[in-house]
Amino acid sequence: MYKETVYSAFNLLMHYPPASGAGQPPQPQPPLHNKASQPPHGVPQLSPLYEHFSSPHPSPAPTDISQKQVHRPLQTPDLSGFYSLTSGSMGQLPHTVSWFTHPSLMLGSGVPGHPAAIPHPAIVPPSGKQELQPYDRGLKTQAEAKMEKETKKPTIKKPLNAFMLYMKEMRAKVIAECTLKESAAINQILGRRWHALSREEQAKYYELARKERQLHMQLYPGWSARDNYGKKKRRSREKHQESNTGGKRSALGTYPEKAAAPTPFLPLTVL
DNA sequence: ATCCCTTTGAAGTTT
DNA sequence: AAACTTCAAAGGGAT
16 A cells, blocks of 8 residues: 555656657567577567667657656546556556656655655665664774675666566456466466567557666666676576576477466466 | 575586 | 577466
8 A cells, every 4th residue: 555655656656648649559668688588489479569669778858758748737537556456457547757656666765866855666775674773883894884884875776578577567457367376387378478568568568668678877877787696596596597598498388397378276377 | 583495597617 | 690698577386
């Protein structure tokens, strides 16, 4: 409740203007490197859509976006955010940016350089948890304190990609439709559903993701995905590589053995 | 308490 | 350039 209120308020403040030329095809971007993530045989390819777009790495519209999002008059009194668990239809997408609604992103400090100085949802403490107590009791050396301060810097998260946005919106729906609760299983279903989406449906999410990246670039001009590299600790690297290596990535119809068989108690519509 | 699993996509690094 | 790696979310399960 509190979360949603905060996020919605953020959404309202950061309302996005409609993409110029609404009704134009959005700008999905093809996977750049990962062949395994290409839609498998039988799944509509996205590439024909991509030719509508000028560049695989569209440069952000310079200056006006952030101004618009800050000064844009509120369009609707409805506080339900894009990711409201109850709404769910992309057809009603407000022009918002999803990471403003990230549950874990409401902590953090203000947005650097942001005119409204609103805590930005993409900023989280490294631990993901709020630091309630001063951690330095004065017992550490300067170097240690500096080191610790460095590691406690808020983390600016990556903007969500199209599929992540789709997952965020559809997860609750899938969970409601089946008895599964484990995210790994839910994500498999969502992956299948993603491939089953029409190009137009997917394009909505690609467009949203593009806007996310644009705004992220504007808010954090110097930020790089590299900044977050190595921040996740990995328990068994080999095992992780095996399951997460690009070339071995499972695709529709070729899921790992473990998940090959459809879950028996799932209604067909879920899969 | 923290990482793994599982998905796709973006972007980073390595070969 | 291509291949490979990491991290975004989520939350139950494993360590």
